[in-house]
């Protein structure tokens with residue numbers, strides 16, 4: 001039995017209460033509890049027990065009635081202690097009016113309910129305070145009025161809904177029926193018409209679960225579990241009701257965010273359909289005026305940097321050369337933050353392959369070109385192998401997982417993931433079978449477009465994500481599964497926000513965590529983690545330690561084994577497992593899908609190369625299923641895939657590293673803790689390594705006899721101790737997906753666009769994605 005199960009079972013037992021009592025003693029000893037006698041003038045109330053306050057005198061499940069009883073004895077203003085929490089209760093018309101009307105200001109703040117705060121983080125109206133609450137409340141009231149609240153148009157909506165309600169009740173033909181659900185449908189629909197601008201049919205498959213969840217949510221919030229969580233979150237979080245609450249709340253949020261996204265995509269600022277539209281328009285309006293806000297930020301930066309470590313920059317005379325930094329902003333004015341990679345490539349032409357730049361107060365050593373990058377990250381793997389801490393990401397990862405972790409936790413988790421992904425088939429036949437199965441779904445999905453123009457990114461992301469899901473969770477998802485699409489949407493959004501200006505300001509200067517985009521990043525990553533938690537919890541419930549279905553099972557069994565052996569300080573705790581799984585999903589989806597997007601785009605752009613691949617596919621494979629081992633007989637296809645990866649250069653700056661000690665490198669001193677940017681793109685485009693670095697030239701990987709040749713400077717998966725751990729999986733995916741797609745379809749530009757007009761300019765975010773993501777796929781197979 002797991003620790004979680006044990007805790008849940010014990011929650012009703014005497015021994016558990018004993019344990020709680022001990023915990024309470026410790027907690028309360030250090031809490032403000034003993035100050036309770038300090039204020040002699042506080043309202044009267046029952047005498048609290050030294051440990052539990054008045055909890056034993058109250059019936060948590062019938063709190064209202066317990067308090068009414070107490071008010072009979074202690075009057076209309078009295079004090080009770082819920083454990084260590086002091087609460088003043090106000091009863092009766094006169095008292096309630098005097099307090100909340102006459103003292104509106106002092107009594108008007110909202111109490112923070114911990115369980116809810118985990119989700120709301122002070123946003124919204126009901127649980128917010130301060131300026132945020134004030135502005136939102138004012139805006140909501142005004143907008144709802146604009147959409148008819150209290151007016152004729154609103155009355156019309158209610159009348160319309162009353163007809164639907166009558167129709168619904170008539171269906172029961174006088175038989176017994178659940179009044180709560182039917183009435184809730186009608187009431188919820190009024191809110192939906194005001195908020196979203198449309199109502200739902202009562203049998204809409206999205207609507208009934210939403211209304212049900214809202215009811216469950218309110219019910220759960222009133223349970224003793226929720227109250228225990230507010231008082232003692234580390235105990236309360238294990239209760240089934242609390243877990244259910246988290247599940248229900250995040251399902252409601254997911255539903256809302258999907259609807260929100262849809263409304264955002266179809267927004268017409270001139271014609272607001274409901275409150276959400278009005279909100280989006282207001283948000284857009286505020287964002288456009290953010291330029292002046294950035295001006296204010298610049299002033300703040302100046303103040304900050306004046307007092308920062310910046311002036312130590314001339315200390316080390318032997319540090320790598322670089323452009324002279326300005327006293328306040330470092331080299332920021334010489335760099336184009338939106339095109340950082342290209343700015344740094346330009347600087348490397350002047351300052352060589354190892355140089356220093358200052359991003360505001362942050363010193364960064366840039367490493368460029370194949371020889372330098374290899375020497376640093378392969379020959380000095382240990383000293384250059386640590387991962388740089390990115391402030392915004394750290395808020396989310398807290399050093400857990402693989403990608404952004406360091407030290408023993410990273411080492412053990414990375415080793416475990418690699419070994420187990422191999423056990424579950426990474427780079428082997430069984431993995432090939434999973435990818436082949438997924439390639440069939442991908443083909444079916446693309447066939448649906450019947451040769452018309454389509455956005456390549458969606459189906460490719462789904463296919464790549466599903467391969468990771470089969471390895472990590474042990475199952476794939478349908479491409480229209482709401483959890484799956486929402487997970488992918490969240491990952492892509494998080495990557496987009498992380499590459500943005502707000503994130504860079506926070507990462508470099510440590511200010512602006514509250515910028516709307518950074519807050520959005522934290523919300524998106526939190527709900528991603530919540531979705532992954534639900535998937536992991538599902539697997540934990542059906543876990544059979546002798547029959548591991550996936551990497552998650554293996555991680556859970558490992559955690560259990562270490563717990564059973566009472567090994568403390570294990571790195572295999574819940575947070576680390578969640579983060580590892582989330583990162584594998586995130587690192588494996590976008591990268592593979594983006595590479596395939598580039599592959600298809602390049603085929604449409606260079607039809608003669610597509611001809612060569614398709615000739616080879618016909619000769620070697622014909623109409624049968626593509627197999628991983630076909631690659632050996634297909635040098636042209638192999639060379640084309642390699643050249644796609646080189647030319648596409650999807651992670652041009654790899655991920656940032658930092659030195660873990662002082663290093664003398666190529667005659668320069670690089671001190672411990674210095675941030676390192678490996679310019680991976682400058683390796684893939686190194687003019688001394690490639691014959692035609694700036695062209696798409698598959699012959700880079702073919703010898704004069706047309707055989708495939710490996711090239712040293714081909715390192716899109718990086719090198720050294722941080723080399724991509726999904727490389728084998730990704731390489732197999734790229735081969736099977738790419739070859740299958742070219743066997744089944746001819747890829748062409750959208751109608752009206754010529755091959756020459758197909759743009760190869762990348763969109764720059766965290767990596768390079770094609771700006772042209774619309775293509776046509778014309779089926780080649782006769783039966784289609």
Ligand code: HEM
Nearest residue numbers: 402403587588591592595654655717718722724725726730
């Ligand atoms: C075409 C596909 C892919 C490309 C081009 C790619 C590229 C990279 C690169 C450049 C790095 C950074 C190395 C560094 O500077 O530290 C990396 C790290 C990583 N990749 Fe991939 N990757 C791909 C697919 C995948 C897949 C499918 C997975 C999942 C199984 C994955 C998981 C990871 C992880 C966990 C790391 C962090 C390793 C560490 O810090 O120890 N990648 N990848």
